[in-house]
Amino acid sequence: MSEVLATAAPQGTQLMAIEVRELTKRYGDLTAVEGVSLDVPAGQVLGLLGPNGAGKTTTIKMMTGLVTPTSGTVSLGGYDVSRRRSQAVQQVGAVLEGSRNVYWSLSAWQNLLYFGRLKGLRKSEIRPRAERLLRELGLWERRDHQVGGFSRGMAQKVAVAAALITDPPIVLLDEPTIGLDVEAARTVRDWVLRLAHQEGKTVVLTTHQLAMAEELADRVAVIREGRIITDLPTRELLDRYVEDRYDITIDSTRGVDGLRVAGVPELTASSADGQAAVHLPTADQDVLYTVLAALHADSVPVLDVSRVRPSLEDVFLKLLRSA
């Protein structure tokens, strides 16, 4: 049985932009999502992470009303998705993975006009926003070309722009940078940060790019076999897995092979680019000072001393292995 480390539960009466309650989806015998509950306050970026087939896309699709839950509820901006669907859907812009988010027979410009009109915007409201989005994504010159002739990455950029055309308070992004080149992926990442931190939007993001999740997400929920196994603020999650040891970076021109310090067991070292890291197997301060003193006595320049911090990817893999 997997342990739910903790739940980033709502505090007091804080208004939740997204409220997901005991959401379950079954396809015949297969349970894709089971008992998922998530409260996401306005302005938070939630990273929904999990291995292939864990239930991320199904959860996002239930949030947008595209998939009907077997049981459970979703509320967006206070509107229940099944009972007040049109108001709920107005609250959200979504980029969905693996499906056609845009019309291939329309141009990029026509797509943005279409999706803007669909959500009730006037053309005069859509035009300046569409121009800004297409310029930022480097698609302005191709705005009148059919999306069907675009590369996968370009079509994905149009999908991202279409999701944002109405300036929705909630943005759901299912693998938004898939197929994007480095620059476009950076643009999308910068947008997510701006949307949440400057414009107060609420973002749910799924991705297999854990470095991106670590950079963007205020909070991480890990889903495995349809269930949430961890739900914590990103910093807290990483802090829980801080390893109790140090790395000492030294100038390696002196060579680090066969490094021995009396009374310190299992010292290992690795070197690259003229630098070497000496790995202490412990966070014991006495051991740290002993090694530093030995290096000093040997006139080895010490460049850095750091407590070892795992990446979100390290933590994610540990969580999945222990779940």
Ligand SMILES: Nc1ncnc2c1ncn2[C@@H]1O[C@H](COP(=O)(O)OP(=O)(O)OP(=O)(O)O)[C@@H](O)[C@H]1O
């Ligand atoms: N329409 C469907 N009919 C039957 N099974 C489905 C359907 N949609 C999803 N599933 C199943 O539900 C489970 C969860 O799928 P989902 O697409 O939500 O996973 P995911 O976490 O998004 O995976 P990935 O990272 O590979 O995109 C999988 O076993 C999948 O095969």
